[in-house]
Amino acid sequence: MSRKKSTISRRSFLRGAAIAGVGAPALARAGAQDAKGEELATLLDISKCVGCGACVVACGEANESRYPKPEKPFPEMFPPRVKVADWSDDRYVDDRLTPYNWLFVDNITVNHEGTEHEIHMPRRCMHCTNPPCANLCPWGAAAKKDDGAVVIDPDVCLGGSKCKSVCPWDIPQRQTGVGLYLDLLPRFAGNGVMFKCDRCQPRMAEGKLPACIEACPMQVQQIGPRSEIIAKAKALAAEMNGYIYGLEENGGTNTIYVSPVPFEKLEQARAKVAPSAGKKGKGKHASKGKNSGRPNLTQVGSPFEKEDMFAAAVFTAPVAGLAAGAIRLLRKTQSGHGEDS
Amino acid sequence: MRTRTLLFALLMAAMAISGFGQMPIFKRYYIADIPGMAWTADYYFTHMMHYAGGAILLALLGYAAVRLFAAAGRVTLSGWLRIGLWALIAVTGLARVTKNLPDMHLGPELTMAVDVTHLAAVMLLGLTALMARLLGRGEYLRVEE
Numbered sequence: 001m002s003r004k005k006s007t008i009s010r011r012s013f014l015r016g017a018a019i020a021g022v023g024a025p026a027l028a029r030a031g032a033q034d035a036k037g038e039e040l041a042t043l044l045d046i047s048k049c050v051g052c053g054a055c056v057v058a059c060g061e062a063n064e065s066r067y068p069k070p071e072k073p074f075p076e077m078f079p080p081r082v083k084v085a086d087w088s089d090d091r092y093v094d095d096r097l098t099p100y101n102w103l104f105v106d107n108i109t110v111n112h113e114g115t116e117h118e119i120h121m122p123r124r125c126m127h128c129t130n131p132p133c134a135n136l137c138p139w140g141a142a143a144k145k146d147d148g149a150v151v152i153d154p155d156v157c158l159g160g161s162k163c164k165s166v167c168p169w170d171i172p173q174r175q176t177g178v179g180l181y182l183d184l185l186p187r188f189a190g191n192g193v194m195f196k197c198d199r200c201q202p203r204m205a206e207g208k209l210p211a212c213i214e215a216c217p218m219q220v221q222q223i224g225p226r227s228e229i230i231a232k233a234k235a236l237a238a239e240m241n242g243y244i245y246g247l248e249e250n251g252g253t254n255t256i257y258v259s260p261v262p263f264e265k266l267e268q269a270r271a272k273v274a275p276s277a278g279k280k281g282k283g284k285h286a287s288k289g290k291n292s293g294r295p296n297l298t299q300v301g302s303p304f305e306k307e308d309m310f311a312a313a314v315f316t317a318p319v320a321g322l323a324a325g326a327i328r329l330l331r332k333t334q335s336g337h338g339e340d341s
Numbered sequence: 342m343r344t345r346t347l348l349f350a351l352l353m354a355a356m357a358i359s360g361f362g363q364m365p366i367f368k369r370y371y372i373a374d375i376p377g378m379a380w381t382a383d384y385y386f387t388h389m390m391h392y393a394g395g396a397i398l399l400a401l402l403g404y405a406a407v408r409l410f411a412a413a414g415r416v417t418l419s420g421w422l423r424i425g426l427w428a429l430i431a432v433t434g435l436a437r438v439t440k441n442l443p444d445m446h447l448g449p450e451l452t453m454a455v456d457v458t459h460l461a462a463v464m465l466l467g468l469t470a471l472m473a474r475l476l477g478r479g480e481y482l483r484v485e486e
Contacts, residue, residue: 079369079370079371081369081371082369129443129444130443130444134446135440135441136363136384136385136388138363138364138365138456139364139453139456140449140450140452140453140454140455140456140457141449141453143446143448143449143452144446146446151449153449156449156453160364160365161365162363162364162365162384165365165384166384166385189366251443303385304441304443306389307389307392307441307442308442308443310389310392310393310396311392311438311441311442313392313393313396314392314395314396314399314434314435314438315435315438316396317395317396317397317398317399317400317403318399318400318402318403318431319403320400320403321399321400321401321402321403321404321405321406322403322404322406322407323403324400324403324404325403325404325405325406325407325408326407328404328407328408329407329408329411
């Protein structure tokens with residue numbers, strides 16, 4: 001499936017929806033994004049998603065100017081095991097995440113309680129509340145913004161792909177031939193830039209909604225302060241007797257899905273279907289497996305579960321050291337006085 | 342070599358490996374392929390290893406700080422230089438740990454400044470310590486006559 005092939009029909013659908021006025025409520029919510037000054041989260045009611053792909057098209061159009069423009073030929077990498085990841089000739093692939101596609105719709109057919117469900121899930125960065133990509137980035141290229149969005153600075157990222165390795169969903173995707181590494185040690189350090197959804201930071205800065213939210217004719221997504229979104233997600237799940245994904249995963253995320261089907265079942269069904277994009281995993285894209293670029297729906301615990309304990313030790317240690325030193329000094333002084341007397 | 346010197350050297354080696362291991366280099370350059378070295382490419386493991394080593398190091402630095410405070414008048418020039426670098430490493434390390442706490446995040450620019458300063462201070466300390474040792478000025482305190 002390519003974006004080129006599907007754009008016309010999606011645009012037509014979107015246009016029809018706009019005429020019908022179903023997109024208006026989503027636009028009306030734009031003004032209430034950070035009323036409480038807390039992180040913003042998005043709620044995706046996937047029972048509403050019809051898989052039209054309007055969000056994918058809107059994402060592409062809104063972010064096209066920010067997509068990588070690689071210089072070719074690429075530097076010869078050393079050692080040779082470091083593979084080039086080049087999506088520049090496949091920029092219209094839209095059934096998985098790529099450096100040129102930061103959002104795709106995962107289509108899953110699953111039987112639940114005797115009913116066959118066709119589930120369509122817009123998938124993009126989960127925007128974790130305590131993001132491993134930002135916490136473990138050795139260079140500060142990945143960071144979490146005050147509004148809860150997790151971003152990667154393309155001018156700073158060296159494309160080492162650590163963010164992808166530590167992300168439970170393998171979300172950031174690399175494009176070789178762009179970025180700072182070309183000016184440093186192009187053969188020996190770095191390999192491009194990692195790209196992913198940053199929840200439309202340029203649009204948000206202008207007070208607009210992320211493109212995928214604004215474009216959706218079915219109002220699948222809404223955005224708001226995290227506490228409000230969580231309350232809405234729980235209410236929605238109770239109403240549809242449904243299930244929530246994103247509240248606890250990876251310690252909590254700012255992307256919360258509500259589904260009428262258990263996510264375990266969705267994952268089982270999803271994992272059985274090899275993506276068409278998998279055929280491209282021959283080294284060119286350095287894919288890790290058939291599902292690379294297609295985030296899983298497994299339960300993900302917090303990778304930093306023990307971090308609080310270790311952090312407490314780090315903060316306590318210098319105080320303990322100072323106290324131990326002071327006690328020793330005091331004893332030494334006292335013993336010195338004793339000798340004098 | 343005295344036992345405590347050996348232990349300190351091992352601690353420094355552990356900190357250096359786990360610290361540099363935060364960069365994606367050990368897998369790229371086949372170090373993680375050496376039998377028994379796969380852990381060097383496990384970012385979560387090396388991250389926690391760096392925290393654990395950092396706690397020990399900070400306790401030692403706190404202890405040494407009191408002793409140096411009591412003998413401030415006898416600290417050598419190269420000693421002051423290294424104390425400054427140790428302080429920089431400790432402050433930037435603590436800042437990075439703070440940044441990693443849930444609900445805490447420094448801005449991207451500050452995070453990068455902290456990261457680069459931490460790495461630069463470590464490398465400078467290594468060079469300074471080596472130079473001091475080679476020049477026979479490795480002592481932090483002047484020996485009292």
